[in-house]
Amino acid sequence: MPGVMTEHFTDRASWFEAEAERLLPDLYGAALRLARNDADAQDLVADAVGNAWTHLASLQDRASFRGWVFRILHNCFVSRCRSLRAQATEEPYDEEGADGFSLFERLHQPFLLWWGSNPEQEFLDKLFREDLERAVDALPDSFREVVILADLQGFSYREIADVLGIPIGTVRSRLARGRSLLQRALWQHAVDAGLRSAGESDEAKGG
Amino acid sequence: MMEGTEGTMRCEDALRLLAAYLDGELDRNEHFDVERHLEACRTCYSRAEFHRLLHSRLAGLGRREPDAEFGARLAGLVRHFTRGAEPKPHSE
Numbered sequence: 001m002p003g004v005m006t007e008h009f010t011d012r013a014s015w016f017e018a019e020a021e022r023l024l025p026d027l028y029g030a031a032l033r034l035a036r037n038d039a040d041a042q043d044l045v046a047d048a049v050g051n052a053w054t055h056l057a058s059l060q061d062r063a064s065f066r067g068w069v070f071r072i073l074h075n076c077f078v079s080r081c082r083s084l085r086a087q088a089t090e091e092p093y094d095e096e097g098a099d100g101f102s103l104f105e106r107l108h109q110p111f112l113l114w115w116g117s118n119p120e121q122e123f124l125d126k127l128f129r130e131d132l133e134r135a136v137d138a139l140p141d142s143f144r145e146v147v148i149l150a151d152l153q154g155f156s157y158r159e160i161a162d163v164l165g166i167p168i169g170t171v172r173s174r175l176a177r178g179r180s181l182l183q184r185a186l187w188q189h190a191v192d193a194g195l196r197s198a199g200e201s202d203e204a205k206g207g
Numbered sequence: 208m209m210e211g212t213e214g215t216m217r218c219e220d221a222l223r224l225l226a227a228y229l230d231g232e233l234d235r236n237e238h239f240d241v242e243r244h245l246e247a248c249r250t251c252y253s254r255a256e257f258h259r260l261l262h263s264r265l266a267g268l269g270r271r272e273p274d275a276e277f278g279a280r281l282a283g284l285v286r287h288f289t290r291g292a293e294p295k296p297h298s299e
Contacts, residue, residue, distance in 0.1 A: 013289035013290065014289075016285070016289055017285050017286070017289055020281075020285050021282070021285075024273060024278075024281065025270040025271055025272050025273070026269060026270055028270075028271045028272075028273050028277075029268060029269045029270045029271040030269065032271055033268065042273075042277050042280075042281075045281065046280075046281060046284055049281065049284065049285060049288075050284065050288060053285070053288040053289060054288075103257075103261075104253075104254050104257045104258070107257075108250070108253060108254070108257075118253075120253065120256075120257040120260075121256075121257070121260060124257075124260050124261060124264060127264065129267070129268065132264055132265060132267075132268060133268060136265070136268065147265075148269075150230065151262055151265040151266065151269075152265055152266060152268050152269035153269050154266065154269070156230075156231070156232065157230070157232055172227075175226070176226065179226070183261075
């Protein structure tokens with residue numbers, strides 16, 4: 001509605017509309033894994049975009065818009081978690097022995113390299129998108145967030161630290177733990193689906 | 208030390224740095240040192256390739272195009288915001 005807005009305001013609104021549209025698939029992709037269901041993911045994205053517009057004046061540098069909006073998405077997620085947890089407690093999770101779990105170690109068979117066989121790659125080729133989604137969704141919130149930002153969204157450690165408001169060392173340790181848990185979940189899925197043998201399964205549970 | 212890796216870092220050091228290497232978080236010297244090791248060590252190279260592939264599969268989850276209904280709802284919401292009211296002045 002030109003005439004009602006100043007030219008400056010119209011430019012800002014157009015810029016915001018274009019940037020929000022460009023970022024939407026990334027925000028929605030991240031929100032789906034944060035919220036773990038479509039309805040809540042859509043609400044999260046809508047909240048984040050609304051808050052981003054409302055607080056646009058606090059954006060220091062337009063070049064950092066993406067990280068800034070993801071920080072808002074994170075804040076919206078935390079707020080929602082708080083209100084949800086007032087109604088129900090989060091499922092407990094077992095971190096015991098999760099550190100250092102390596103899917104590669106489970107799969108790698110050095111002698112096969114000489115025959116051109118690659119069981120690690122074959123394993124990943126057999127995974128469907130939903131297998132990976134389920135493994136990400138199974139991560140506890142604090143680990144899931146860093147895995148989403150690093151591996152799904154490609155943010156640097158520094159950017160993740162800024163988005164989540166945590167020290168960079170914490171980003172590193174959560175990412176290592178989160179990736180370890182993710183690999184364990186993928187392995188367990190492969191065992192449950194019969195892609196790997198029961199003997200290997202026992203070894204994995206022990207490791 | 209794997210055969211053929213003499214003159215490069217040890218496998219355990221490469222393993223310790225591998226995630227940061229693949230994430231592009233090492234400084235130039237460390238990055239170069241890991242790279243040299245990977246060129247010489249078949250097992251560490253296979254490990255790095257595995258993690259590259261896993262990472263690329265995960266990166267595929269990062270973007271989701273909204274369906275027509277959600278896309279239209281959000282576009283309407285954004286227009287409602289941007290054409291309805293000025294953002295708040297910065298209060299910090």
